[in-house]
Amino acid sequence: MSSKGQRLTPLEMLAKLVSFDTESSKSNLALIDFVETYLKSWDVPYIRVPNEAGDKAAIYATVGPQDRGGVVLSGHTDVVPVKGQTWTSDPFTLRVENGRAYGRGAVDMKAFDALALALIPEFQAADLKTPINIMLSYDEETTCLGVIDTIRRLGHELPLPKAAIVGEPTNLEVADAHKSVVTFATTVHGFEAHSSKPYLGASAVMTAAELVCELNRISDEMMERGDPSGRFDPPYTTVHVGTIVGGTARNIMAKSCTFHWEFRGLPSLDPQEIPTRLDRFATEIALKRLNRFGDFGRIETQLEVAVPGLAPDTGSAAETLALRLVGKNRTQTVPFGTEAGHFQAAGIPTVVCGPGSIDRAHQPDEYITLEELEAGATFMRRLAAHCASS
Known part of the structure; x- marks a missing residue:
């Protein structure tokens, strides 16, 4: 039987989306193929935007007039891995039980995708x-x-939207701000020598330790600087070193040492401040110490991921609309990063608002309640009514 024009309930659509294993390390093309077929069956215009490797793609569909900017409902299709987690049932088969729908991505954030x-x-x-x-x-x-x-196509090949709603799970609270998430890998290259004669080499581990201590000092300063807005938890920019690996033996001066670190910055933070400060310390202090007995080593820091923060935009079209749809008069912040900052950087007013709780994301037996799913449907029906009248 052909599925052309087939109506699916939000729960049925969620079950279909969950059935695709779209862990970030894997392709999402099977899911995108399904969505493409579904859009065609309802005569919805869309564009498909593949990545450079061709193993993943985004999709952008428009319901309604094609000649003007509208409202974007934005969701991601990838999910975090299930390896090492203990699930009660197959994470890629939606299980509905006791008013809950269980599955990887059920709340983060295939429920929002399914509703749309x-x-x-x-x-x-x-x-x-x-x-x-x-x-x-x-x-x-x-x-x-x-x-x-x-x-990048919005405002060029496609009309620039008036507002974007990124549907990460916020319990349908309207979030107008979140911190940036910027991650780095710093590698210190030293020179191996016997530890009894340190002047014959340069220890990458000891220099890396100096750099980590500098990040600790910067972290303390960020904490003291605080959050003037008083809206974030914790109320300051955080700096964190997650891993450090280096050296081969206790009595060998380490040839190399790498540590991975991040900062999660308040929207007001200059994103270049912390890496610039560490680079200056590395050049003026740590590198000189590393090479005090000869030209033995160097220090390299590579940017890995830069997720821009979302800055408050009081009274924006996105904020005004979303607050009206949820029946609230106040916004909040969220502690996690999202794609919202990219929309805002493109000149599109943006908020984060979606059904369910982020507290259940990334966990075994991730779920969204059926009540939350229905609340999300109500949200989108109100959006449709608004877009039909204006």
């Missing part, structure tokens, strides 16, 4: 005056870069 797709027939029936655009991306869980190539 399942309600397309209702969006079409509403005779929208303002279009509703659905964007599905990839690699959000690793780099947040899977949305970039599509965003």
Whole structure:
């Protein structure tokens, strides 16, 4: 039987999306192929935007007028790994039990994706005056870069949207701000020598330790600087070193040492401040000490991931609309990074708002409640009514 024009409930759509194993290390093309077929069956115009390798793709669909900017409902298709987690049932088969729908990505964030797709027939029936655009991306869980190539087309090949709603789980609270997430790998290259004669070499481990101590000092300063807005938890920019690996034996001066570190910055933080400060310390102090007995070593820091923060934009079109849809009059912040900052950087007013709780994300037996799913459907039906009247 052909599935052309087949209506799926949000729960049925969620079950279908969960069935695709779209862990970030894997391709999402099977899911995108399904969505593409579904969009065609409802005559919804869309573009498919592959990555450079061709093993992943984003998709951008428009319901309603094609000649004007509208509202973007943005969700990612990738999920975090299940390896090492103890699940009660197959994480890629949606299990509905006791008012909950269990599955990898059920809350983060295939439920939002499922709602947007399942309600397309209702969006079409509403005779929208303002279009509703659905964007599905990839690699959000690793780099947040899977949305970039599509965003670059907005305002050029495609109309620039009036507002974007990134549907990460916020319990349908409207979040107008979050910190940036920027990660680095710093490698110190030394020179091996017997530890009894340190002047014959240079210890990469000891120099790396100096750099980590400098990051600790910067972290303390960020804590003292605090959060003038008083809205974030914790109320300051954080700096953290997650791993450090180096050396071969206790009595050998280490040839190399690498540590991975990050900062999660308040929206007001200059994103260049912390890496610039560490680089200056490395050049003026740590490198001179490393090479005090000869030209033995060097220090390299590589940027790995840069997820921009979302800055408050009081009274923006996205904030005003989302607050109206959820029936609230106040916004909040979220402690996690999202793709929202990329939309904002492109000049699109953006908020984060979606069903379910982030507290259940990334865990075994991840779930969204059926009540939360229905609340999300109500949110989108209100959006359709708004877009039909204006």
